[in-house]
Amino acid sequence: MQTHLADWIRNTPNGAEAESILRACVHCGFCNATCPTYQLLGDELDGPRGRIYQIKQVLEGATPSAATQLHLDRCLTCMNCETTCPSGVRYGRLVEIGRATVDAQVPRRFAQRLHRDALRFAVTRRWLFAPAVRVGRLMRGLLPARWREMLPPARAAGTWPRRTHARKMLLLNGCVQPALLPAVDAATARVLDRLGIEAVIAADSRCCGAIDQHLGATARAQARARRNIDAWWPLLERGEVEAIAINASGCGATIKDYAHLLRDDPAYAHKAQRVSESARDLAEILPELLQALAPHTSAPLPDALRRVAFHPPCTLQHTQRVRGAVETLLIAFGAELVQVADAHLCCGAAGTYALLQSGLSSQLRTRKLENLQRETPAMILSANVGCLTHLEGAAAIPVRHWIEWIDTVLARDSPRADPSKA
Ligand code: SF4
Ligand code: SF4
Incomplete structure (x- = not known):
């Protein structure tokens, strides 16, 4: 696709990246066939090809509207279009640049901003989210249906293994999962224990930053990435852990992206690269070990x-x-x-x-x-x-x-x- 990016973005890192992505798109529309929002809404502007075109127009100088913002908001960032695209178009990076550009030009309504900020604030802070989950479960009948549906009934996590092992892997000290589904981390630790691997949680690690990143708060996501890197770095550098074992694929995708997120930070780029390379979903680690x-x-x-x-x-x-x-x-x-x-x-x-x-x-x-x-x-x-x-x-x-x-x-x-x- 031919592009003529506007002067204000052409010679920036984002401009260069967006331009190379846009040029790879041949506008064939194969991606529309696997896009969930295109399937539901049947509108070209709610499919990947249409979103790419809208982002192109904005980066070429067109003024985005609230409708442009809505079409980008409706994207799930599910990446189905990326894995379908025969030309290797990196839609995920492009939509990130597109959303940031549109959000900078189209102010959101106050209520919408409040909703997004409140979500970011409440969900990513375990000291707030975990008690809120407990109170929510006690008052389940009074909650709006949407919130009730998102609050699974409590179930016992079971015991955390006490044995220590020479082989160790880090587990993420996340935000949502330990509060909503603590059984997942405990089950992970028990399975690793059976394999002779100790699950280690660095006390200073926290939320991976995925929610901030999804909601356009990149600086906050970068701060979270730095905090986790600081918490994990000594163990990684001393070779005390083999990997960061991730049992939430959304968090895994984010941590694997730390290298990109902090690529322009001279103090952290190298460490972020190492952390991203050490992050492995359980599905990458365990099948081979468990086959035995x-x-x-x-x-x-x-x-x-x-x-x-x-x-x-x-x-x-x-x-x-x-x-x-x-x-x-x-x-x-x-x-x-x-x-x-x-x-x-x-x-x-x-x-x-x-x-x-x-x-x-x-x-x-x-x-x-x-x-x-x-x-x-x-x-x-x-x-x-x-x-x-x-x-x-x-x-x-x-x-x-x-x-x-x-x-x-x-x-x-x-x-x-x-x-x-x-
Ligand atoms: S993103 Fe890929 S599949 Fe979609 S229109 Fe462009 S080239 Fe075709
Ligand atoms: S990321 Fe998912 S929802 Fe968004 S355009 Fe691609 S396929 Fe559609």
Whole structure:
């Protein structure tokens, strides 16, 4: 696509990057076919090709309107279009530049700003969010339906392993997941423990910055990245941990992007690169390690565990491009995976999207749950806290993280499955 960027952006790093992305797009429209918002709304301006064109116009000097902002807001940043595009157009980077440019020129209404800022403030601070979750559960009946749906019932996390091991991996000291679904971190720690790996949480680490980044607060996201890097760096530099093991694919995608986020910060660029390279989703770490345990769990699983549907989050399959590993592992451990139509499509959670674009989000969830539940599985498994809570809010069957499923299966057969007792 030919471009003639406006003088104010042409010779900037963002301008150069946007120009190279725009030039790669041949305007073929293949990406529209896999775009969830284009499928729902049928409007070219709510598909990737139309969004690319709108961003191009703005970067070439056209004045954006509130409608332009809305079309960009409606994008889930699910990256389905990126993995579909035959020309390798990096839509994710372009929409980030486009959103920042449009937001700088189109002031949001006060109520909208307040909503977005309140979300960023409340959700990313565990000292505030965790008590709010507890109070919310006590007052569940009084909450608006939308909030109620996003608040899964409390369930026991189980014990945290006490053994220490020479092999160690860092776990993220996140914001939403420990408050909403503490069972996920505990299950991760138990499974790692069985493999002779100690899960370490650096006390000073915090929220990964994904929510700030999604809501356009880049400086705040960078500050969060620096804090986490400071917390993890001594352990990484001394070689005391093998990896940063991430069990929320949205956080993993963000931490893998720290290198890009801090690329212009001379004090942190090198460290951010190392941290990004050390971040691995559980789906990248565990399948190979766990295969050794799979034969020990050959006893048939009960119906309530055996038949499962797996929902691969967009941040796992499209952003991190990790595909098929979890499914293969589940089958090795005795799962019967049901077929799920349109597995490449977003469930509508997408960070804060479920709260900011609730109508579209609900429609996507309804479609996703129809597809996930069509073959009557006993349980839905996924890999990201946002998808898990969003789906659980309307599912007719239990929704769990796949690591919880593995932990449960291993616990059934504990004496044989635990290598420390071999
Ligand atoms: S982003 Fe890719 S798939 Fe979409 S219109 Fe451009 S070249 Fe075609
Ligand atoms: S990121 Fe997802 S919602 Fe946004 S344009 Fe691409 S496919 Fe559509």
